[in-house]
Amino acid sequence: MRLLAFTLLLGSAWAFADDRPLRFSVVDSWAMPLAHIEDGKLTGGILFELFSETARQVHRAPAFHLLPRARVEQALLSHVVDVRCYVAPSWTEHEFHDYRWSVPLMVQRDLLVSRAGLKGELQSLTGESIGTVLGYHYPRLQPLLDNGRLTRDEARNQELVLKKLQIGRYRYAISSEIALNWFNRSLPKGERLTPASTIEETPLACMVLDSPEVPADEILKALATLKADGTIERILSHYR
Template structure:
């Protein structure tokens, strides 16, 4: 959360859920939401098993030529997160020699060279919330988190326990991709997403989780 909430392997809430539900209502077409393991998603895209995927950037996936991209609807900001405001970082290079909390299977382009050279070690957890819980418990000094997840995590903590932004790692606009297939109303889907963006509907959804 707040990007996605799962129960018993079903998507039941969060930004992606609400966005797809609203898009489905606008199109008057029922949505069939698939929940796949992260390492299965790229293969499903390649095999044409996914019609629409939201909250994604072209930089995060390979082989997306068969898909069209919607207008970006939010700026994803990845942060280096710490337990104290005194642990600000002027550069990711200052992390050299440490372990950092990361999500299993996620890529972090700004840090990849440090990982490749062994200058920085990944301490991985299954999801973003677990990464932040381990940081709060002192398992490591720094972790990577997107800004929305950090704000959501801090909501139920006393102010004295809030995790803090120690430095912006990178920013990337995120969109929805739509399979470019004559059997699909791809242009209609893209137009509808644009209308939702321009009308403020998407911002309405995002505001629920801020």
């Protein structure tokens, strides 16, 4: 992973030092395979590869701004970051008229996950504590929380949510499919966590600041090309 990170950074357009870096937002609660964060810095993972390749395509060096999830939207409103990725319009509280949306780049498939092969639909559960990531909004879960049928048991990131499920803190958790597969990759078959049901599938994209200092058209074109030519699929395949 360190070699890959070093190679990608060398491949970034350091020769274009006259242009300021392209600033990407990084949520400090992201975990692998989305992001490897070490000593407060993004050093690997799916989004590290995507950000680095996007910056290379537009001849900018990437700069990674590590932020708590609750501060990401304020950073956008203040134009502290140029690009926010792995996001859907339904996940944002503001419309952000100064930002433009890319084409959908990947799909997040959210699952209800269980131990020991338990099955069940989220809407059919009652009296359960559901493992969730602190600060994440779950549209399908919220009505069940509001009427008191279910409660949340939160952890700081997706990996910790799954670890708590593994040791039996609760019987069900919500996880993306890619995070579940990453978590299970080194576990014996009989100990792996399993999908109880699919909750929803959400197309995810990037938001790009439309500003004289940011080549928004080039960035959006680069992202569309990375999707169309299979680069994003190849990045995802590294973590399956």
